[in-house]
Amino acid sequence: MSGPAGRARPSARARRADPARRAGFDVLRAVGERDAYANLVMPAVLRERGLHGRDAALATELAYGTLRGQGSYDAVLAECLDRPIDALDPGVLDVLRMGAHQLLATRIPAHAAVSTSVALAREVLGSGPAGLVNAVLRRVAEHDLTGWLDRLVPEPGTDPDTRLAVATSHPAWVVRAFRDALVAGGRDRDELAALLAADNVPAAVTLVARPGRGELAELLAAGAAPGRWSPYAAVLAGGDPAALPAVAAGRAGVQDEGSQLVALLLATAEVSGTEQRWVDLCAGPGGKAALLAGLAAQRGVELEAVDVSGHRAELVRRALAGAPGRWQVRTGDGRELGPAVADGQHPPVDRVLLDAPCTGLGALRRRPEARWRRSPSDVAALGRLQRGLLTSALQAVRPGGVVGYATCSPHLGETRLVIEDVTAGRDDVEPVDVGQVLDRLLGAGAPAGAVTGGYLQLWPDRHGTDAMFLALLRRR
Ligand SMILES: C[S@@+](CC[C@H](N)C(=O)[O-])C[C@H]1O[C@@H](n2cnc3c(N)ncnc32)[C@H](O)[C@@H]1O
Numbered sequence: 001m002s003g004p005a006g007r008a009r010p011s012a013r014a015r016r017a018d019p020a021r022r023a024g025f026d027v028l029r030a031v032g033e034r035d036a037y038a039n040l041v042m043p044a045v046l047r048e049r050g051l052h053g054r055d056a057a058l059a060t061e062l063a064y065g066t067l068r069g070q071g072s073y074d075a076v077l078a079e080c081l082d083r084p085i086d087a088l089d090p091g092v093l094d095v096l097r098m099g100a101h102q103l104l105a106t107r108i109p110a111h112a113a114v115s116t117s118v119a120l121a122r123e124v125l126g127s128g129p130a131g132l133v134n135a136v137l138r139r140v141a142e143h144d145l146t147g148w149l150d151r152l153v154p155e156p157g158t159d160p161d162t163r164l165a166v167a168t169s170h171p172a173w174v175v176r177a178f179r180d181a182l183v184a185g186g187r188d189r190d191e192l193a194a195l196l197a198a199d200n201v202p203a204a205v206t207l208v209a210r211p212g213r214g215e216l217a218e219l220l221a222a223g224a225a226p227g228r229w230s231p232y233a234a235v236l237a238g239g240d241p242a243a244l245p246a247v248a249a250g251r252a253g254v255q256d257e258g259s260q261l262v263a264l265l266l267a268t269a270e271v272s273g274t275e276q277r278w279v280d281l282c283a284g285p286g287g288k289a290a291l292l293a294g295l296a297a298q299r300g301v302e303l304e305a306v307d308v309s310g311h312r313a314e315l316v317r318r319a320l321a322g323a324p325g326r327w328q329v330r331t332g333d334g335r336e337l338g339p340a341v342a343d344g345q346h347p348p349v350d351r352v353l354l355d356a357p358c359t360g361l362g363a364l365r366r367r368p369e370a371r372w373r374r375s376p377s378d379v380a381a382l383g384r385l386q387r388g389l390l391t392s393a394l395q396a397v398r399p400g401g402v403v404g405y406a407t408c409s410p411h412l413g414e415t416r417l418v419i420e421d422v423t424a425g426r427d428d429v430e431p432v433d434v435g436q437v438l439d440r441l442l443g444a445g446a447p448a449g450a451v452t453g454g455y456l457q458l459w460p461d462r463h464g465t466d467a468m469f470l471a472l473l474r475r476r
Contacts, residue, residue, distance in 0.1 A: 017120040020055045021098070024062035025120055028094040031067065031369050038063055038368050066094075066101040067368035068200050071169035073100035076148045080139035092129045095121045099137045104145040114138060161192075168196035173376050174361060181410035181467075182459075186452035191461070198461035203365040205236040207244075207252045208260050208287075211294030212324035214251030222246070228464060229447055230260035232291070250322045255287045256363075258458045258465030261438075261447075262406045263291040265456065266353050268441045269432055269472050272400035275350040280305040281334040281393055282355050284312025286319030289329075292353065297325025301350070305329045306337065335388045338395025348398035356386045358407040358414045362467030365460055379413040386414060390422045394429055397475050402432060405471045410457055415469040419455075423473065432472035 017025075023045050030036040030045075042063060046056045066073070077096050078085045085093065099117035102108045114137045122130040143151070145167075153163040161179065165172040179192050207224060209216040209232045219234035220226065222244055227233025234252075246252040278296050283289040283305035296303040305320065305327065307313040313331040320327055334354070340346035359374045359382060360367065386407075393403045407414045423429045435451035447463045450456055456470040 017123040018116060019049060019051060020058040021062060021116055021120050022123070023049055023051055023055075023059035024066070024098055025094060025124060027059070027063040028066060028098065029091065032090050032094060035373075038067055039366070061106070062098055062101065064202065064368040065105060066098045067372075069101050069105055069169045070097055070372060071171065072145065072149075072166055073097045073104065073169075075152050075166045076100055076104065076140055076145075077136065079148070079152065080136045089125070089129065091125050092121070092132065095125065095129075095133050096136055099133065100140050103137065103141050104148070110141040114141065164193060164196055168193070168200060170196055170199070170364075170371055171374075174371060174374075177361065177379075177411045177413075180412055181415070181457070184412055184416060184452070185410070185455075185457040185459075186449070187459075187462075194461040195459060198459075199364040199371075201365065203256070203460070203466075204464075205238075205241050205254060206257050206260075207234045207236060207241060207247065208232045208255040208291055209234065209246070209252050210250070210290055210323070212297050213294060213322060214246050218246050219244070219252055227257050227260075229442065229445070230257045230264060232264075233257045233260055250290075250319070253287060253290055253319065255291070256466045256468075258362075258463070258468035259287055259408070260291060261441075261456070261458070261465070262355070262404065262468055262470050263288040263295070263353065264441055265434060265437050265470060265472065266351055266402065266404035267292065267295045269351075269402045269404070269437050269474075271350055271402055271474075273350075275299060275301050277301065277347060277349050278303050278351040278353070279337065279349045279393075279396065280353045280355070281337060281389060281396075282357060283307050283316045283329070284309055286316035288353060288355055289316050289327075290319045290323060293320055293323040293325060293327045296327070297323070300325075302326040302328070304349075306332050306334055308333050335392045338392030341396040346396070348401070349396045350398060350401045352393040352397050352401075352403045353406070354389055354393045354403060355406045356382075356389055356414070356418075358382055358386070358409040359411060361409040361411055362458075362460075362469070363408045365466070379411055383413055383418060386418045387422055390418060394422070394426075394473065394475065399428075399475045401475055403473045403475075405473065407469045408466050410459075410467040410469055415457070415471070416453075416455065419471045419473070428476050430474050430476055432474050434470055434472055437472065 027041050030041045031038050102113035118130050118134045121133040149167050153166050161175045165175045207219050224234035224236050241247050241254050280289045284307035289305040293303045305316045310331045316329045341348050359378050364371050397403050431454050433454040434456040438446045458465045458468045
């Protein structure tokens, strides 16, 4: 191909940033400058620049890999700089981080990683910063990541969590929270490294064939492989899921198998008497509601989906458009449902799914920047909301009915502690052993080691799903 770049003299070409690195850098800047989500910005940038195939794959790998590895790379860069890392211009820091990612975590030859980073810096920042980028990345290139780790956090005498935090690029508070959750979930703390490493491997795209609308066979015929746990799941090897006719028509959707299991387990738990109404109390954007709607329709039950955000309620309407049976979506605060049922203004409910707003720490594989956006104070603030919503759900469900409390976070402050606080001293609520419900649903095909103390806790490294938590509670 002979475009303008092909005709350029080598020196001029070396000065120009290549389009994949420029795209990766622009995504990093959008994330840093305006709190954008990388997985929403990246497709738009690729489309706008006409990047496909290898260029698109490289741009995506560079941006997502840099965001994931930022914790490790910043620790290395701090050693190579003659000033505090915070004193750097944010654009310079992003070029350095992306350069460090190429040097420490990809097979890109060191000379190419440095020269392309310098060209990028010159194009977007000017020649002064380009000189700094050149000097710093040459220092980074002196060791591989393990070599740097040995220098930064020598093993003997170092708190193992600190080393893991730097080595796997997680905030230290997240490492500690995962360790506590692992131990509470009956796993060995030595497994922490595997769990953290799993967060740095992008998740496969899993689809759900929505009952009453789509068939698993259609997804398998399109090249997807059957899922491991959910009878409705299919895993795509690659490509754009939106391009599949079943997804475009709403017969199937993109949904992690952990999320599918949560909806299926709530629907499988025993409930006494006749059922008429299920509520999805925090339904946006509607993944679980779409699965529940199909299951509810099979039993002649109505599904009511609620979300406090009008925009997210609209997304639920879109997810449910074309769903069988009776369903309705409304915008509202889930904390008002319990009092409304108690006042007789809303009929009692047979099953409530409370897929609570949470830190999302169990889904870090999918959101490259998410681990840096959260802080321990989020756990406290969300905890108050989670407790309020669970109190309301338990008030809304009729005696003999079941509440499923789920989070896509394994943080104990969002899982067990919420359940224990809200149910303490209440004799009208009994725990349902999720292990027994899982056996009824999947029998020998159930994920091993997923239930401790009656709670479901899935793990990315062990089960290949997001780290979903589920507690089932029955009103006596
Ligand atoms: C974890 S997401 C739910 C995901 C959804 N179940 C799915 O599978 O697609 C939590 C949702 O709770 C909603 N939410 C937050 N506070 C709420 C409240 N007080 N009442 C109802 N919904 C709320 C958020 O807008 C968000 O859409």
